[in-house]
Amino acid sequence: MPAARRGRTEPATGAGDTRARYRRILRFASWYLAVTWFFELVLPRIGLTVVTTRTRTRRMRRFARGFHVLAADLGGLMIKVGQYMSSRLDVLPPEITRELEGLQDEVAPVPFAQIRALAEAELGVHLEAVFASIDETPVAAASLGQAHRARLAPAAAADSGIDAVVVKVQRPGIDEIIDVDLAALRKVGGWLSRVRLVYDRVDMPALVEEFAATSLEEIDYVHEAVNSERFAADFADNERVRTPAIVWERTTRRVLTLEDVSAIKITDVEALALAGIDPAEVAPVFTEVMFDQLFTHGFFHADPHPGNIFVTPVVDASGGRSFALTFIDFGMMGEVPATTRSGLRSLLLAAASRDGRALVAAIRNVGVLLPSADTNELERAMTALFARFGGMGFAELREVDEREFRQFAVQFGDVVRSLPFQLPENFLLVIRAMSLTSGVASALYPAFNLWDSVEPYASQLLRDERGNIAQDVAKQAVETVGIVARLPQRLDALLTRVDDGSLATTSPGVERRIAKLERASRRVISALVFGALLIAGVLMRPDDVVFGTVLMGASGIPLLHALLAGRDRS
Known part of the structure; x- marks a missing residue:
């Protein structure tokens, strides 16, 4: 595999470069661990707790800014780590998560010569043999790979029925970079697992392995292609949802060729209006599709940011105008088991009814909270949240004093972090998906009220649940009738065995x-x-x-x- 050109955001693939990368990550982590150990453990033991308290916010911000610089400089998995940390509201304080929210997965593109070499090695042919043309300027460049628009050669286009395609190619050397980054992260996780303040709340080695599994799946383009087709099958009967077709003959673990489905970016309100599409109609459809993924299919797009969703204008047979939502980039997907999905439905129903106590009970039943957790404070916080902000749309929330928001967020965050729980990976992806859904919906239509979509969906879920309960009761009644019908015959056989002495009554x-x-x-x-x-x-x-x-x-x-x-x- 050819080495990537060295630069500020280019991955280094030489042995010396990888060792330097590994050491740099460990130096950063060991320095801030030493600083934290000194301030949080040493100073309080000698009576200087006040110094620890006064400097905590400043130290956390300095760490977050330092990691932001490190991640942007190294690229690779470090950007993913920063994005992952920004979602760990259950573990990390807001000073850290807020600083890392803006960390973008955008880096300098790899020169096309290196992309060509890797793609030809993977496909086993010259690009000109399979593509009539390919744009050397990438349409997108991220820390793990980049994408180029192309057109299939006439023979390939005739076989696949696709002409315009997008070719995603891994960044050269990214496998080695990921190996180095994961080795460093496992080392740091081992250090943290020996710190009581950490291991009382988080299983760091397990957390690192969860992150590693997600990252390795994301660089496997065959896995992404399978995800795409599974997602398409879930919505095969929904005319409002589309996905790009996969050109399997030109797809490998490191190269993905798929139909170019570029259309109107979902948050481009002006372009939607020019196409005769009302953004206010797109918002509830998008929200309902995301709900279907989470609560019905249990397989959902975990990265539904505006760059991954297009609005495709549709003209029906009668000339009427409509639209479809076209999803792309299925590298980060979440899966919710049936049992967890039932718990999430309970969460949705509790949220729709603004019932703080029921919401906390649902959280406990899902298994997020330990059975011994005292949830009184959380119940009070959730009740206060619904009482003050429940039912408000985004436009109404914008009118609330920012200081009130900030004060409530700090108090709520303190309550959450004091509880003995850790959100599983799937829940983090659920939270990420719903957070992005809310942001996209509000960008489409500032007056959009998420409750307007939650409540009818929750009502439908409740009707479905009642139907399922009725079916279960009917099934159990049939089984009971069968047992009762067979009972006289079985009793008669039992009594006969007792009478003739053939029933063993001792052991x-x-x-x-x-x-x-x-x-x-x-x-x-x-x-x-x-x-x-x-x-x-x-x-x-x-x-x-x-x-x-x-x-x-x-x-x-x-x-x-x-x-x-x-x-x-x-």
């Missing part, structure tokens, strides 16, 4: 085990009596030497019984 093995349990229980009782007599004798002896001595001597009898009576004589 020697079970009886032996019961006898052993009885002997063990007698030994425990004897041991307790021994301890009681001995302690009583010791306590009584200073005041009554004779009686105390008698008690101490008598304790030997139950002691002998405890030692000898439990021997197995079988």
Whole structure:
């Protein structure tokens, strides 16, 4: 694989470069861990807690800014780590998450000569043999790969039925970069797993492995292509949802060729208006499609930012104008198991009804909170949240004093971080997906009220749940009728076996085990009596030497019984 050109954002692939990258990540982490250890553990022990408290916000901001610079400089997985950290509201304070929110996965493009070399090595042919043309200027460049527009050669276009395509190619050397980054992250995770403040709340090695699994899936373009087709199958009957077709003959783990479905960027309000599409109509459709992914199919696009969704104008047979939502980039997908999906539905129903107590109960039932967690403060916070902001649309929320928002966010964040829970990876992706959904909807239509979409969807879910319950009850009733119908015959057979003596009513093995349990229980009782007599004798002896001595001597009898009576004589 050819080496990438060195530069501020280019991945380094040489052995010396990878070692330098590894050391730089560890130096950054060890320095800030040492600073945190000194301020958070050493100073409080010598009575300087006030210094720790006063400097905490400034230190966290300095760390977040430093990591922002490190990630932008190194690229690779470090940008993904920053984006991942920005979503860890359950673990990290807002000073860190807020600084990292703006970390963009945009880096300088790799020279096309290197992209050509990698693509030809992967496909096994010269690009001119399969593409009639290919644009050397990338349409998008990210830390893991970049995309170029192209046109298939006439023969390939005839076979696939596709002419215009987009070719995604991994950045040269990204495999080595990811290996180095994951090795460094595992090392740092091991350090953190020894810090009580961390391991009491987070299983760092497991967290690193979750992140590693997601990252490795994202650079496997065959996996992304499979995701795309699975997503398309989920919405095969929905005319409002489209996905690009995959050109499998020109797709490998490092090269993905797919139909060019470029259309109107979903947040380009002016272009939508010129196409005769009302943005206010797009917002609820987009929200409903995202709800369907999360709560119905359980397989959802976890990165629905505006660059990954197009609005495609559609003209029907009668000349009427409509539109479809076209999703692209299926590298980051989330999957919600059926049991978790049921819990998420409960969360949605509780949110729709503005019931803080029910919402917390649903969170607990999903398994996010430990059973021992005291949720009184969280219930009060959620009740206050619904009482103050519940039902407000984005336009109304913008009119709320920013200081009130900030104060409530700080208080709510303190409550959340004080609870013994950690959001699983799938929940982080759910939160990310819903957060981006809200942002896109508000960009389309500032007066859009998410509750207007939540409430009817929740009502439909409730009707579906009632139907499922009715079906379960009916099924159980049928099974019960069958059991009752067979009961007389089975009872008659049982009584016949009892009468003719063919029914075994004893079990020697079970009886032996019961006898052993009885002997063990007698030994425990004897041991307790021994301890009681001995302690009583010791306590009584200073005041009554004779009686105390008698008690101490008598304790030997139950002691002998405890030692000898439990021997197995079988």
